[in-house]
Amino acid sequence: MAKLYGIGVGPGDTELLTLKAVRIIQNSNIIVVPSAKNGGKSIAYDTVKEFIKKDAEVLVMHFPMGGPEQEIKIRENAKEVEKKLSMGQDVVFLTIGDPFIFSTYIYLLQNLKYDGFEVETIPGITSFCACASVANEHLVIGDEPLLVLPATRLDTVKGQKNLAIMKVYKIEEEVLDFLDSNGYEYVYIKKAGREGQEIIRNREDILKSREYMSLIIAHKK
Known part of the structure; x- marks a missing residue:
């Protein structure tokens, strides 16, 4: 029975890959790499490329970030993955961070028809954990809760003390x-663990240093 592996590759630092992720990638013949831009680069691919076999088939799939094209492309990509699996071929799907936190892998699973194959998901280091580590900034202490949210949902913050804003x-x-x-x-924090990493604690410098791969950790005074 063919198997789909969803592998979280962490924030982009090759040394933060799990041993299990490396082992599976090294033994895989088909690697699916998501890209937010059509024909664009992939941080996930760059993170693991030294472990991919030379004769492996690497499929770069475009997953638009929102817009009317998003659902269409997700369904198309799911059918392509299903085709490989139906032929008895194992498929590895790479994603930055963890596969179940704001990941295109979730959309893929929602559109797959589970027929004749298995799914195994390999966790990866989350961006907010990686960022906390490089900044030496705690996330929670004792029995405190942590709210992880996208920046577009600040309306859900109702007095919570600890925030990880993605x-x-x-x-x-x-x-x-x-x-x-x-x-x-x-x-x-931007580009945690990668070239160009910055840790900034004042407003003016943050607004001068905008980067897609970034997030904010906040604590109520």
């Missing part, structure tokens, strides 16, 4: 306005 790119100013007006201290 997808802040292009709306940094709105996020910082919210945090400043509600008494939060914060740190902005």
Whole structure:
């Protein structure tokens, strides 16, 4: 029976891959690499490329970030993966971070027809955990809760003390306005564990250093 492996490759630092992820990738003949832009680069691929066999088939699949084309492309990509699996071929699907946190892998699973194959998901280090580590910034202490949310859902923050705010790119100013007006201290981390990594704790420099691969950790004073 063929198997689909969903592999989280972490934040982009090759040394943060799990041993299990490396073993499966090294033994795989078909690797699916998601890309937000058609023909664009893939951080997931760059993270694991040294472990991919030379004769492996690498399929770069375009997964648009929203818009009317998104659902169409997801269904098309799911059918392509199903085709490989129906032929008895194992398929590895790579994703940055963890496969079950804001990942295109989730959309893929929702559109697959589970017929004649298995699914195994390999966790990866989440972006907010990686960012906390490089910034030496705690996430929670004792029995405190942590709210992980996209920057577009600040309306769900109702006095929570500890926040991990993802997808802040292009709306940094709105996020910082919210945090400043509600008494939060914060740190902005971009490209955690990769070339170009920055850790910034003041508003002015954050707004000068905008990057897609970034997030904010915040604590109420």
